[in-house]
Amino acid sequence: MQVITEKEYNVHYYEVDYKKKLLITGLMNFFSDVAVQQSENLGIGLEYLKENNVAWVIYKWDIYLKRYPMFNEKVRVRTMPYSLRKFYAYRTFEMIDEKGDVIAEANSLWFFIDIKNRKSIRILDKMYDAYGIDRSNNKALNMEKIKSPERIDYEENFNIRYTDIDTNRHVNNVKYVDWAIETIPVDIVDNYELKSISIIYEKEITYGEHIKVVTQIEENNNDITCIHEVRNSDKKGVAKLKTVWIKN
The missing domain is CATH 3.10.129.10 (Hotdog Thioesterase)
Structure with missing residues (x-):
């Protein structure tokens, strides 16, 4: 069974803009933090990765916002590993307000690399077991394609x-x-x-x-x-x- 991790955050003053809304960078930091927390909880966190000379490196983000949480608002951030595909993984995120409404969502794609040569390697069997993902689950998320600018403004x-x-x-x-x-x-x-x-x-x-x-x-x-x-x-x-x- 795939693991879902949820963590509560309070929007601090230093995380908002002059309109008292959470900065987009603050939202991304919440997403990254809950993903790290999940791995730590499962025993495959930062120390495990370091000992095995491996790392997860983000390749793509698609983030959609319905509304921004405000200063001092409490939110819950949830993450779930979506699938593992030999050398890379998909992960999803949600931000939920105190009413239970989803106010932000994200899809992400991560490469699993060898730290020494900075090359992609096959995801370790322990990752499949820890995240509760069947080895036949290699479904992909449809993510945005981005072209280079055609001009510079x-x-x-x-x-x-x-x-x-x-x-x-x-x-x-x-x-x-x-x-x-x-x-x-x-x-x-x-x-x-x-x-x-x-x-x-x-x-x-x-x-x-x-x-x-x-x-x-x-x-x-x-x-x-x-x-x-x-x-x-x-x-x-x-x-x-x-x-x-x-x-x-």
Whole structure:
């Protein structure tokens, strides 16, 4: 039987924007935290991964928001491993408010890698047993495909800091969202609400690198779609993002 893990969070002051709404990065941190908590509970957490020289690396996110929780609101975040497919895994998430309504959902795709050579490897048998997933369960989630921007409307440069690095010694996946939003004009951020975000991580970024984020903006009647690409110092794309904003 597949394992479901649920954890309660209180939205703190340092996790909200000036409208007192939870930041999208805060929501992503809740999702990541409950996934780590599940693995820790099952005995296949950070220490187990380190001892076996393996790691889970995020490859894709699709996140959809019905509404943002507010400052001091209590929410429950739930995660479930959806399937394992030899070298990678799908995982789903939900955020639930105090009324029991689902206010945010996410699908994700993770690669299982060897830490030493940074290559994908076959998922260990222990993972199937711990997560309660039958070895014949290799169904896939339908996830967003993102193209590179066709033009550049806005761009920003960033240096990778020590505080950007996670336990796998590369840039934390949430940082890419911070960078992408920094390239969007402030009047859009002020007058529109981010309703969905999709991300594809194509290459790792490490401490000391210099990156550029380029953004294409398409305006419709009541919504705006932004296509973002993170490029390294060799001008090669290392991640793509798509954000959809709805007018307040």
